[in-house]
Amino acid sequence: MARSFAIKHQPGFTAIAATCFLVLYLPIVVLVVYAFNAATSTSEWGGFSLKWFQSASQNSQVIDATLRSFQIGAIAAILATIFATMAALATTRTAPYRGLTFKYAAINQPLMVPEIVTGVALLIFFSRIKIFTGYSGLGYLIAAHTAFCIPFAYLPIRARLENMDLTLERAAADLYATPWQTFRRITLPLLWPGILAGLMLAFVISLDDVVITEFVKSGGQDTLPTYMLGQIRRGVTPEINAISTVFLLLSVVIVTVFFFISRKRD
Amino acid sequence: MASAEEVAKEAERRDIRMRWLLSAPALLVIFFAATGPLLIVLVYSFLTPGPYGDVRWQFSPEAWIAVFMERDIFDDTLSLAAAHVTIFWRSIKLAIITTIATLALGFPTAYFMATRSEKTRDLWLFLITIPFWTNLLIRTFAVLQIIRNEGLINTVLLKLGIISAPIQILFTDTAILVGMAYVYLPLMVLPIYASMEKLDFRLVEAGYDLYATRFQVLRRIIFPLVKPGVIAGSILVFIPALGAYVTPSVLGGGKNMMLSNLIELQFGQGRNWPLGSALSIAVMVIVMVALLAYVRNAGRSEVRHG
Numbered sequence: 166m167a168r169s170f171a172i173k174h175q176p177g178f179t180a181i182a183a184t185c186f187l188v189l190y191l192p193i194v195v196l197v198v199y200a201f202n203a204a205t206s207t208s209e210w211g212g213f214s215l216k217w218f219q220s221a222s223q224n225s226q227v228i229d230a231t232l233r234s235f236q237i238g239a240i241a242a243i244l245a246t247i248f249a250t251m252a253a254l255a256t257t258r259t260a261p262y263r264g265l266t267f268k269y270a271a272i273n274q275p276l277m278v279p280e281i282v283t284g285v286a287l288l289i290f291f292s293r294i295k296i297f298t299g300y301s302g303l304g305y306l307i308a309a310h311t312a313f314c315i316p317f318a319y320l321p322i323r324a325r326l327e328n329m330d331l332t333l334e335r336a337a338a339d340l341y342a343t344p345w346q347t348f349r350r351i352t353l354p355l356l357w358p359g360i361l362a363g364l365m366l367a368f369v370i371s372l373d374d375v376v377i378t379e380f381v382k383s384g385g386q387d388t389l390p391t392y393m394l395g396q397i398r399r400g401v402t403p404e405i406n407a408i409s410t411v412f413l414l415l416s417v418v419i420v421t422v423f424f425f426i427s428r429k430r431d
Numbered sequence: 432m433a434s435a436e437e438v439a440k441e442a443e444r445r446d447i448r449m450r451w452l453l454s455a456p457a458l459l460v461i462f463f464a465a466t467g468p469l470l471i472v473l474v475y476s477f478l479t480p481g482p483y484g485d486v487r488w489q490f491s492p493e494a495w496i497a498v499f500m501e502r503d504i505f506d507d508t509l510s511l512a513a514a515h516v517t518i519f520w521r522s523i524k525l526a527i528i529t530t531i532a533t534l535a536l537g538f539p540t541a542y543f544m545a546t547r548s549e550k551t552r553d554l555w556l557f558l559i560t561i562p563f564w565t566n567l568l569i570r571t572f573a574v575l576q577i578i579r580n581e582g583l584i585n586t587v588l589l590k591l592g593i594i595s596a597p598i599q600i601l602f603t604d605t606a607i608l609v610g611m612a613y614v615y616l617p618l619m620v621l622p623i624y625a626s627m628e629k630l631d632f633r634l635v636e637a638g639y640d641l642y643a644t645r646f647q648v649l650r651r652i653i654f655p656l657v658k659p660g661v662i663a664g665s666i667l668v669f670i671p672a673l674g675a676y677v678t679p680s681v682l683g684g685g686k687n688m689m690l691s692n693l694i695e696l697q698f699g700q701g702r703n704w705p706l707g708s709a710l711s712i713a714v715m716v717i718v719m720v721a722l723l724a725y726v727r728n729a730g731r732s733e734v735r736h737g
Contacts, residue, residue: 172636173632173635175539175645175649178539179539179543181539181540181543182539182540182543185536185537185539185540185616185620186540186558188613189562189613189616189617191577192570192573192574192576192577192613193562193565193570193573195573195576195577195583196569196572196573196576208581208582208586244460245460247456248456248457251453251454252454252456252457254450254453255449255450255451255453255454256454259446259450263447264451268454271466272457272458274461274465274466275461275465275466277670277722278465278718279670279673279674279691279714279715279718280671280676281695281711281714282469282711282712282715283465284676285472285694285698285707285708286465286468286469286472287464287468289471289704289708290467290468292485293471308460308464309464309465311460311464312461312463312464312465313465315457315461319457373566373567373568375568375676376677379676390566393568393569394677394680394681397568397572397575397681398681401575401576405572406576409566409569409572409573417561417565419564420560420561420564420565423564424557424560
């Protein structure tokens, strides 16, 4: 054989990989293209138009659902990130102590349970509390979102902490910094990229949730995904394509920022 | 001497107390809005359904019997509940096929990504990460638009004259399968890639030096080394596929129910909360068994490589 032997080659693997990437992106591209379709029917192309974006932006249900999604997402992501940061500080850079394994298991527990089961459990639990207290506001959704966002926010923060040794913090303590000063001036700035990554992950996860929200929400508390699910079940209009396109764009921007933050740490 | 020891012990105790205090908010939120309510589901599964949903506080094993059995309304005899068995079987079958399909596609993809140069690797990883973090409902909706009768696949096949009438894919088990494989593929690729990235290709070279064929190298060297990633990916796909709600609701129509739709039905029109609870616990049990198998397997392979 004249050519050198390619040890990394496996027959057919590149073709399968190419197909995978193509198949992953093709439906998304079609979805986006049809958001700009002038025709009312989604099956034919009627020329380029922005009218579905316009009609979506004037639809009061869409606006309400979007605002609600952002409100829940922002509050839940911030709370989850604060709690996850505290938990990460409590579970890293230490000799194993009693309860440490329990903490890991408890924090990651929401990841182990199918969403449908959590949804049902919260439906039962919160419906009891609703009868008891008479309160039926957004608090339930925020609590539920905070809980399932914690493990996602925890991951990058913990990863970041584990790569930080205690030298700088010890040096600060030697120089008579109080624990709070050490945290504020040393730990927090070093940890910041991890916290930011956790915050963004939590926000995306909250924004994407369908199942748990569908079960927990009271009447008139649709978020953007549950509103879209309702519309898709009723039949497809290009307006949903337009909303999806904007949503996609938002996800891509957040993921890109996240990707570069978390890559930098290596 | 003893007092120095005591001081150190006291400091350690204070440190641990502080660590419990710090983790308390996260643990409390998760307990009240995720873990704790699961216990209520367990309790509810042993109660009697209320007339308008909810429950009456009266013990009854009826819900658990109804998971797999049907009581004849005339003579009270029990027989196998064909509808439930079908749905259980369909859910488990679809979840397993989805796992196999994503593995068959995801393994070569992860291998392809891991064998690129350092620089381009990040680009491929980014391309997998985008769909991973994109809303699952939107991706399912994208699949819907491709496979429906007026969708891309049927339009192209009709134009090419390969078929004369659109193929009905939407609202079939195939549609659910295609949709789940599509949405969960990144979940399979990412952990396999993470294992594959660390693969030492000198071992592969050694295999070829010893006259192994490409397939032998793949089966005897590469696969065993990335097995933890394969198992992690399979678990990450199997669990959400088994409890999938969005994909079957959107692509399966009303007829092809999966477990999640059956559970939802009990809390909606079915008005049988205990049965819905029992079914939820049953799903949990299947997931636990899968997770236990994973933990045992992962533990074993760590020992072997360590």
